[in-house]
Amino acid sequence: xxxxxxxxxxxxxxxxxxxxxxxxxxxxxxxxxxxxxxxxxxxxxxxxxxxxxxxxxxxxxxxxxxxxxxxxxxxxxxxxxxxxxxxxxxxxxxxxxxxxxxxxxxxxxxxxxxxxxxxxxxxxxxxxxxxxxxxxxxxxxxxxxxxxxxxxxxxxxxxxxxxxxxxxxxxxxxxxxxxxxxxxxxxxxxxxxxxxxxxxxxxxxxxxxxxxxxxxxxxxxxxxxxxxxxxxxxxxxxxxxxxxxxxxxxxxxxxxxxxxxxxxxxxxxxxxxxxxxxxxxxxxxxxxxxxxxxxxxxxxxxxxxxxxxxxxxxxxxxxxxxxxxxxxxxxxxxxxxxxxxxxxxxxxxxxxxxxxxxxxxxxxxx
Amino acid sequence: xxxxxxxxxxxxxxxxxxxxxxxxxxxxxxxxxxxxxxxxxxxxxxxxxxxxxxxxxxxxxxxxxxxxxxxxxxxxxxxxxxxxxxxxxxxxxxxxxxxxxxxxxxxxxxxxxxxxxxxxxxxxxxxxxxxxxxxxxxxxxxxxxxxxxxxxxxxxxxxxxxxxxxxxxxxxxxxxxxxxxxxxxxxxxxxxxxxxxxxxxxxxxxxxxxxxxxxxxxxxxxxxxxxxxxxxxxxxxxxxxxxxxxxxxxxxxxxxxxxxxxxxxxxxxxxxxxxxxxxxxxxxxxxxxxxxxxxxxxxxxxxxxxxxxxxxxxxxxxxxxxxxxxxxxxxxxxxxxxxxxxxxxxxxxxxxxxxxxxxxxxxxxx
Numbered sequence: 001x002x003x004x005x006x007x008x009x010x011x012x013x014x015x016x017x018x019x020x021x022x023x024x025x026x027x028x029x030x031x032x033x034x035x036x037x038x039x040x041x042x043x044x045x046x047x048x049x050x051x052x053x054x055x056x057x058x059x060x061x062x063x064x065x066x067x068x069x070x071x072x073x074x075x076x077x078x079x080x081x082x083x084x085x086x087x088x089x090x091x092x093x094x095x096x097x098x099x100x101x102x103x104x105x106x107x108x109x110x111x112x113x114x115x116x117x118x119x120x121x122x123x124x125x126x127x128x129x130x131x132x133x134x135x136x137x138x139x140x141x142x143x144x145x146x147x148x149x150x151x152x153x154x155x156x157x158x159x160x161x162x163x164x165x166x167x168x169x170x171x172x173x174x175x176x177x178x179x180x181x182x183x184x185x186x187x188x189x190x191x192x193x194x195x196x197x198x199x200x201x202x203x204x205x206x207x208x209x210x211x212x213x214x215x216x217x218x219x220x221x222x223x224x225x226x227x228x229x230x231x232x233x234x235x236x237x238x239x240x241x242x243x244x245x246x247x248x249x250x251x252x253x254x255x256x257x258x259x260x261x262x263x264x265x266x267x268x269x270x271x272x273x274x275x276x277x278x279x280x281x282x283x284x285x286x287x288x289x290x291x292x293x294x295x296x297x298x299x300x301x302x303x304x305x306x307x308x309x310x311x312x313x314x315x316x317x318x319x320x321x322x323x324x325x326x327x328x329x330x331x332x333x334x335x336x337x338x339x340x341x342x343x344x345x346x347x348x349x350x351x352x353x354x355x356x357x358x359x360x361x362x363x364x365x366x
Numbered sequence: 367x368x369x370x371x372x373x374x375x376x377x378x379x380x381x382x383x384x385x386x387x388x389x390x391x392x393x394x395x396x397x398x399x400x401x402x403x404x405x406x407x408x409x410x411x412x413x414x415x416x417x418x419x420x421x422x423x424x425x426x427x428x429x430x431x432x433x434x435x436x437x438x439x440x441x442x443x444x445x446x447x448x449x450x451x452x453x454x455x456x457x458x459x460x461x462x463x464x465x466x467x468x469x470x471x472x473x474x475x476x477x478x479x480x481x482x483x484x485x486x487x488x489x490x491x492x493x494x495x496x497x498x499x500x501x502x503x504x505x506x507x508x509x510x511x512x513x514x515x516x517x518x519x520x521x522x523x524x525x526x527x528x529x530x531x532x533x534x535x536x537x538x539x540x541x542x543x544x545x546x547x548x549x550x551x552x553x554x555x556x557x558x559x560x561x562x563x564x565x566x567x568x569x570x571x572x573x574x575x576x577x578x579x580x581x582x583x584x585x586x587x588x589x590x591x592x593x594x595x596x597x598x599x600x601x602x603x604x605x606x607x608x609x610x611x612x613x614x615x616x617x618x619x620x621x622x623x624x625x626x627x628x629x630x631x632x633x634x635x636x637x638x639x640x641x642x643x644x645x646x647x648x649x650x651x652x653x654x655x656x657x658x659x660x661x662x663x664x665x666x667x668x669x670x671x672x673x674x675x676x677x678x679x680x681x682x683x684x685x686x687x688x689x690x691x692x693x694x695x696x697x698x699x700x701x702x703x704x705x706x707x708x709x710x711x712x713x714x715x716x717x718x719x720x721x722x723x724x725x726x727x728x729x730x731x732x
Contacts, residue, residue: 225421
């Protein structure tokens with residue numbers, strides 16, 4: 001019998017649908033799907049070349065990776081956190097091939113129950129919870145007094161680009177404990193934080209008892225094509241052993257080459273990847289400046305700008321057909337996005353400048 | 367609430383447990399966990415190096431891979447099947463990072479129901495179905511008259527090393543259709559077939575209407591550390607669109623580098639990987655010869671030999687402590703394995719010869 005939950009899914013996944021429409025047009029600057037465009041630093045690619053080469057020699061060949069990741073990889077993540085004052089133990093770090101897949105597998109740890117999701121929401125959260133059979137309730141602020149099993153928080157947020165403050169996250173931690181819920185914290189955009197907002201839920205007191213953090217090198221280091229991320233499951237949250245057991249039977253680990261490249265990106269390649277983040281952030285500044293007079297948020301701690309503009313599909317088509325700009329209709333992220341579009345800054349400087357001009361005209365003509 | 371199904375899992379995953387014991391001993395020839403040992407052919411590593419290098423140049427950089435795999439990868443799989451007379455359409459091929467993970471995600475497509483699993487059984491099948499909440503029934507032959515939702519078949523089989531004949535598989539296809547079940551066919555060891563037994567379920571008439579095939583480059587091309595596999599979901603089985611939708615929201619695809627290496631392994635590197643398979647098969651022949659007088663099966667179409675020897679944990683400890691041989695206790699694969707151990711042939715020729723001598727003594731002293 002087919003899982004009847006599938007009847008509740010939208011026919012197409014948002015980004016598959018939008019991607020098809022945008023690819024069908026010519027001369028469009030694509031600021032829709034949040035995919036990076038800058039090439040990897042040479043030193044990171046070299047680490048990949050070296051790892052591939054090692055695989056062809058008897059002495060350096062590697063078979064199955066440890067299910068939780070290589071020690072060198074876990075050390076790199078640990079050091080990455082320690083450098084900003086957050087202490088994570090290696091045994092709490094698990095390599096993954098990305099947040100989307102790993103979070104959906106992580107849902108297996110819970111009985112079917114109630115999931116609190118942000119509104120608007122990255123659509124993969126919604127789909128994964130529907131498929132799992134969870135009851136979904138959306139929040140725009142902390143729903144005091146409610147019970148829940150899972151709370152998904154994305155900060156800096158996709159799609160709104162907004163980063164939560166330490167106080168806000170602290171309130172969420174208090175709420176989660178009272179609600180008996182586990183926070184699944186998506187830190188995919190942590191490297192973009194410029195305002196001083198927390199980059200990890202584990203900067204918050206008490207979070208280790210009720211939160212799990214999902215992160216990835218996709219946006220941090222331009223690894224969308226390399227597939228390497230990590231999940232942090234603190235001892236105190238009571239799920240560490242369960243997740244280790246799950247990894248052992250539902251995963252065979254992450255590519256050795258990807259893990260070596262990740263190690264390098266957070267080590268010898270760190271200056272270079274930080275420059276790439278700064279490049280995208282400067283793009284965001286250019287795009288934000290063009291929105292003068294409009295209502296928008298994001299762009300400071302995130303590559304995303306969330307622009308209020310009226311019916312999101314109508315404006316999506318207007319932007320693509322009249323201004324040659326591909327964006328993502330906000331309604332794709334849920335009802336709250338009905339009057340918004342999401343604009344990303346993962347483009348070349350040249351395209352950011354060009355897109356800014358087009359946005360200025362668009363705002364002016366509205 | 368924690369998924370109560372976890373209470374039904376064994377405390378440790380079989381291979382995690384066995385691995386720990388074997389690593390704690392000295393001078394043991396490890397024929398337990400089925401991991402490859404021969405390095406990758408140079409040409410395959412070179413394809414990986416080239417792909418890593420491409421990632422550091424603007425013009426050849428790649429972001430998110432297509433969720434179902436790159437066209438070049440799907441073409442390589444299609445050609446790999448076509449070369450032995452099995453026609454698969456590109457739109458039926460989905461890249462994965464391995465069978466274990468992909469099959470567990472595939473279970474999402476079904477409501478909780480009844481799963482028929484082989485006895486003995488690769489333990490990841492059991493764990494994935496327990497976690498999913500399926501009712502498990504084990505089969506040693508076709509359970510005529512029964513209803514089921516899922517049937518897992520592994521041929522050549524892990525752990526018994528036995529490959530099913532075309533007639534047997536044909537009966538399974540007929541049975542599956544009557545039972546209203548989908549066959550999840552694990553073809554991980556297809557490249558080891560020497561007897562002429564089918565290497566794909568799609569060699570069987572009618573299979574396209576009721577079967578899905580999971581395969582991986584792990585054993586075919588020594589890719590356990592590279593992580594690249596594929597799943598074939600024929601149009602006729604009615605699950606193709608559902609799986610495509612699932613991949614779009616629960617996965618971000620497979621590493622570009624891994625896919626390029628896979629393309630090469632099945633193309634320019636094919637002669638070399640076939641030589642590696644022949645090497646392991648020759649090891650199996652050497653090990654089988656040593657078992658003269660004992661009761662065993664496998665080794666012909668598979669890297670695995672399934673040896674009947676009495677209480678499997680007692681013999682496991684005897685083999686490791688008295689003979690310096692690491693094997694896998696058959697009971698780890700279920701009740702039917704109580705009197706067996708599994709021996710693999712993924713070792714060096716030198717170790718195969720040495721292990722054969724030790725096995726001879728072991729058999730002689732029994």
